[in-house]
């Protein structure tokens with residue numbers, strides 16, 4: 001047993017309802033947990049300590065939506081899109097081909113590199129989706145690689161219908177709901193379906209999610225990114241933990257989210273990278289919905305791993321206050337993953353912490369693009385100093 005005291009915290013943002021924010025704070029870590037929080041002047045003895053010299057400390061970011069198991073990149077597609085061509089789901093097929101051709105070691109090394117990039121930028125919890133294998137063997141390999149890197153692995157065999165099933169999509173739905181699900185479920189906590197124009201329709205999505213639920217997986221839905229549709233309503237009806245994207249919402253969709261435990265997870269990196277209109281976070285929050293922010297890190301539509309960048313976009317482009325955006329990127333992400341041990345700084349929570357090179361978390365949006373992560377602890381272990 002070894003304890004570490006962090007003292008000299010100018011402002012501690014806990015996101016714990018009882019504490020909120022504490023000025024001139026300290027906390028004590030025992031192994032991987034937080035065991036004491038209070039005023040710096042009152043800190044108890046610990047085996048070792050670090051003086052943070054007035055820096056702000058926040059919970060580590062919780063990125064509840066990423067697609068980091070893939071090979072190759074799509075910079076030419078991005079360049080073409082920025083030259084005026086529209087974004088469609090079709091570009092996924094080039095990543096599927098590259099992912100199928102990659103070895104397990106190549107997929108693991110590439111994903112681990114992205115996770116390390118996220119950790120250095122303050123993200124201490126990362127959900128990881130499959131979805132670039134789209135065959136039973138390649139989806140299972142993707143799930144196995146993801147399970148080495150995260151406790152929150154999501155089976156997304158229903159990302160897009162692969163080219164070899166283009167003229168018989170219902171056969172692919174049967175594969176995803178049957179043998180592919182059976183092969184992947186042991187490595188996964190969640191199942192997700194891309195329910196949108198050009199992807200899976202609501203009946204197909206319902207069948208796939210029901211099969212996942214019957215296997216004990218929690219539900220997530222890619223919903224309403226490209227168009228108004230039934231994805232959000234389906235997510236709420238089935239009690240999904242999260243409806244992700246939520247870019248095109250009717251009043252009925254907003255009311256359904258507000259009256260449910262389904263988190264609206266907004267992914268502004270996707271709108272940024274596809275030069276598309278942003279979702280209206282203000283409308284969701286004002287209606288009473290729970291909002292999370294995530295990066296959607298993927299090679300096609302949002303190749304950023306940086307949560308601070310998404311916070312800046314949310315504040316500038318989606319009318320969130322800096323405090324709302326920070327909550328959504330930490331506690332909101334934890335809600336979207338139905339976890340209460342991360343995303344907050346509370347007694348007994350995981351010691352997943354970020355010290356900012358700033359005295360206020362407002363700087364995350366106020367100084368966009370500036371590296372402000374002075375130090376990160378994951379499970380009580382320092383990542384950078």
Ligand SMILES: [Zn+2]
Nearest residue numbers: 065067222296
């Ligand atoms: Zn996604």
